[in-house]
Amino acid sequence: MSVHILADSASDLPYSYFQENQLHFIPLLVHLDGKDYEDGLTIQSKSVYDAMRNGSAAKTSQASPEYFHKLFTQFAEEKKQGIYVAFSSELSGTYNTAVMIRNEVKEIHPDLDLEIIDSKCASLGYGLVVKVAANLASKGATKEEIIKAVEFNSTHMEHLFTVDELEYLARGGRISKASAFVGGLLNIKPLLHVEEGKLVPLEKIRGKKKLLKKVLDLMHERGEKLQQQTIGISHADDLETALEWKAAISQEFGSTQFVIEMIGSAVGAHAGPGTIALFFLNKLPE
DSSP: OEEEEEGGGGGGOOHHHHTTTOOEEEEOOEETTTTEEEEEEBHHHHHHHHHHTTTTEEEEEOOOOOHHHHHHHHHHHTTOOOEEEETTTTTTTTOOOOOOHHHHHHHHTOOOOEEEEEEEEHHHHHHHHHHHHHHHHHHTTTTHHHHHHHHHHHHHHHEEEEEEEEEHHHHSSSHHHHHHHHHHHHHEEEEEEETTTTEEEEEEESSHHHHHHHHHHHHHHSSSSSSGGEEEEEEEHHHHHHHHHHHHHHHHHOOEEEEEOOOOHHHHHHTTTTEEEEESSEEEEE
């Protein structure tokens, strides 16, 4: 592989995918019950969700600067050409830290050939962009070709999120505790999307059936040739609902290509167990 692809654990692709496709894995950090872990390596999201259900509050932080420094120095010394597709800079400081450390390493190793791209994406929306980059790299695409594809897919990736329990958003300060209490009583499901890398509330919907109908309506409005796309669905320990969404989307649009993965700790620690997220393109490359 002439161009090496780097990505972090917020892509919600399993570590086994990174190993099988020779990608470089960068773990974000998880803080739980007084201990620190590397997301996807020393802790799995299922353990985080179980702890949250039992009342623990999980927190996350950006990838370690030391991890970046060691990895980027290795790239420079081995004269590797790389592209780091990073988690949205609006949701984590990881991208900015990576740029800072790359610049530091370049002062010692001016020939370091590493492009860092802010995907402005999260969870499996980010993961689908990484998969595009990995596929092109495996076929021998040039650095410029991969960057162009990453930027296109990042720009046109739609994200739709819903959480199962509003209390987790309240714990993280995303909504008030009073709103969470009332929302829980009324079975209100918030629907959120991503704009310019930020997670933005879209609508509040009462009940799971109405929510799924709204999601399908939005796919009609925003999606392009959905039957030709790979649709991403990620879930926070709720595979049953993810499969329900897959079946409904398949029936509605004739889609046959899906990627379903567990939401990792970087996103799941804030949204909580039961979160479901959907990803598709609003425009296909020509």
